[in-house]
Amino acid sequence: MNKLNRRFFLKTSATGAAGIAFLTSSKASDIANASLSGTKTQVITRNLGNTGLKIPVVSMGCGRVDSPAVVKAAMKVGINHFDTAYVYQQGNSEKMLGEALKDFPRDSFTVGTKIKPVATKEEFATMLDESLQRLQMDYVDILYLHAIKSKEEALNSEMVAALKKALEDGKAKYIGMSSHQNEPEVIQAAIDSDLYNVVLISYNFKQEHAKEIEEKLLEAKKRGIGIVAMKVMAGGFLDKDKTKPVNYKAAMKWALREDSVCTAIPSILNLEHLMDNAQVLTDLSLSDEDLKELELASAETGLYCNGCEECTTKCVKNLPIPDLMRAYMYAYGYGHSSKAKKLIAELQLNDNPCADCTSCEVKCVKGFNVSEKIADISSVTQVPDAFLS
Amino acid sequence: MKKIFILLVFYSAISYGQIDFPEIDNWKKGKIETYNSENLWECINGAADYYLNYGFEKLEVAEYLRTEDEYLKVEIYQHKDNLNTYGIYAYERYPDAEFLNIGSEGYINHSALNFYTGNWYVKIHSHQSDDQTIEAIKLLADKVSQLQGESTGKPAAVQKLPEEHYKPYTTKYYPSNYMGLSFLNNVVAADYENDGQKYNLFISEQESPEDALLVIQKYLDFSKTDLKAEADKVFEIDDLFNGKVFLLAKDNVLSGSIGLDKKDEASAIINMLLE
Numbered sequence: 001m002n003k004l005n006r007r008f009f010l011k012t013s014a015t016g017a018a019g020i021a022f023l024t025s026s027k028a029s030d031i032a033n034a035s036l037s038g039t040k041t042q043v044i045t046r047n048l049g050n051t052g053l054k055i056p057v058v059s060m061g062c063g064r065v066d067s068p069a070v071v072k073a074a075m076k077v078g079i080n081h082f083d084t085a086y087v088y089q090q091g092n093s094e095k096m097l098g099e100a101l102k103d104f105p106r107d108s109f110t111v112g113t114k115i116k117p118v119a120t121k122e123e124f125a126t127m128l129d130e131s132l133q134r135l136q137m138d139y140v141d142i143l144y145l146h147a148i149k150s151k152e153e154a155l156n157s158e159m160v161a162a163l164k165k166a167l168e169d170g171k172a173k174y175i176g177m178s179s180h181q182n183e184p185e186v187i188q189a190a191i192d193s194d195l196y197n198v199v200l201i202s203y204n205f206k207q208e209h210a211k212e213i214e215e216k217l218l219e220a221k222k223r224g225i226g227i228v229a230m231k232v233m234a235g236g237f238l239d240k241d242k243t244k245p246v247n248y249k250a251a252m253k254w255a256l257r258e259d260s261v262c263t264a265i266p267s268i269l270n271l272e273h274l275m276d277n278a279q280v281l282t283d284l285s286l287s288d289e290d291l292k293e294l295e296l297a298s299a300e301t302g303l304y305c306n307g308c309e310e311c312t313t314k315c316v317k318n319l320p321i322p323d324l325m326r327a328y329m330y331a332y333g334y335g336h337s338s339k340a341k342k343l344i345a346e347l348q349l350n351d352n353p354c355a356d357c358t359s360c361e362v363k364c365v366k367g368f369n370v371s372e373k374i375a376d377i378s379s380v381t382q383v384p385d386a387f388l389s
Numbered sequence: 390m391k392k393i394f395i396l397l398v399f400y401s402a403i404s405y406g407q408i409d410f411p412e413i414d415n416w417k418k419g420k421i422e423t424y425n426s427e428n429l430w431e432c433i434n435g436a437a438d439y440y441l442n443y444g445f446e447k448l449e450v451a452e453y454l455r456t457e458d459e460y461l462k463v464e465i466y467q468h469k470d471n472l473n474t475y476g477i478y479a480y481e482r483y484p485d486a487e488f489l490n491i492g493s494e495g496y497i498n499h500s501a502l503n504f505y506t507g508n509w510y511v512k513i514h515s516h517q518s519d520d521q522t523i524e525a526i527k528l529l530a531d532k533v534s535q536l537q538g539e540s541t542g543k544p545a546a547v548q549k550l551p552e553e554h555y556k557p558y559t560t561k562y563y564p565s566n567y568m569g570l571s572f573l574n575n576v577v578a579a580d581y582e583n584d585g586q587k588y589n590l591f592i593s594e595q596e597s598p599e600d601a602l603l604v605i606q607k608y609l610d611f612s613k614t615d616l617k618a619e620a621d622k623v624f625e626i627d628d629l630f631n632g633k634v635f636l637l638a639k640d641n642v643l644s645g646s647i648g649l650d651k652k653d654e655a656s657a658i659i660n661m662l663l664e
Contacts, residue, residue, distance in 0.1 A: 069568050069569035073630040089438055090437065092438055271569040271570055271571075271630060272570070274569075
């Protein structure tokens, strides 16, 4: 593992070729590092590939937020791109977003939603209609094919047809796909396709293959593919007991240090989160201290799984280990155990799948004790939803 | 996680009696289905999260058939207390519906009748809206309401909000994240309007006087107001997102206003809320 990666010492102008939008707030405040200072403040925006969309460097991930007040407040500080999904909060994320945004002019914000691949284009179309109904919108700005892991999935003919139909019908302005693993392959698939405008990828300072991703990001930029970054906090904490938080502002700035990444979509749950994240809207500079802190954090095992899949061939049961590690991160890093449970249910794994193995050949490149983590996170499936965060 | 398992054992130990759904003429009562917090989503999909947020414990559903195609459904959601029951009822309430004298509060909207009484949130609905069906829905509502005995009325916290200038049917209960603020929980709030001025009043019961002061302190810190929280003192907060907020703590209860401009007026009202 390259613990002293020189990436941490690379400082850039941060804004790169970014555009600048002006925000005027009604009240003087030093909150959010002067982004709301009562005078014109600079919200850094970037082009989303060749789409023509100009998006603030910080967007709002709506996977967990349940209060329209937070979305309205985000609009006020200059965050006007919102990321949701058909499955988030069983549809309530889209409903909440629709409720919060219904009184804003449609061209004052952009929304991306995601739908997982399904068997037929008709089924996909029905789900898209449902999403639009929940959002109270005629179209989404970006329609993502959700959780894509390979070129094969990205170019599945039935889903490609469904996405093209959504474009033709005016229900989506642009098409994208999201990926939690195999990001370089998925980005390449977008570059090679004549369909995808945007790719939403996991990208953070703890990824072992970040350099490989970066090469693809540069290529994507040249080809006009817009990149949106998620999981930029690398799990939020470096340990299960949450004693070692990731310096999230530095982590987000690290992901945004080159303008090949247009925006990050941190999950924002409340106004306190919003104000913290808003500080990055106007200032992407990384200090030496920030870089040092990230460097040290990168040396920790942490909670973030690369999704490199080197472990999966070693597992005699061929378990989807990266997905299980992601579930572990949701529970212990994000404190979102219901999301962990849902993910494990999707994998159709209820009890500890490692229970009847006497030995384990799996070796994680990051040093995770995989079987221990699987045994731990599997127990979440036995806990009633009412008791889960 | 250990805490979760203790809760799981406790949860598993809870036993429930089954509701004796009433009979009504011309409608045949079908089988009763029961749901708990684990499988509620099977019955109401994504809405389950909202119910769980309001302390949902159990749902019993009975179907009544008049002919093969004509049915009505009675759903009785049981929540952990009457404040949470009120909370989910008010969350789904249609302020423009026709309100009825049923349970603690109830209304009918087309062929759907909802009411709450005690810790029951009752929803009766049908896909038909002919007079006979509506009559049957109302009759069932009355009979179900009687199963809970005399109405216990509105939760105490709801009753504390003043009636003057109140906009009817706007009182809501927020278990958490009121106004998007993570530290402002367990809030009952309502809308008011006086001479064109719209404002909001709220009260929040905390565990202890210290907790109540902590909420105020967090709000002062959040709004970068360099003051120290004190009991029995009205604080004026310029909330960037929610406007002018006045806040007061007495013992373990907070009261506040949003949208009132004058401190004297706001102080009088929020003091009255805590009397």
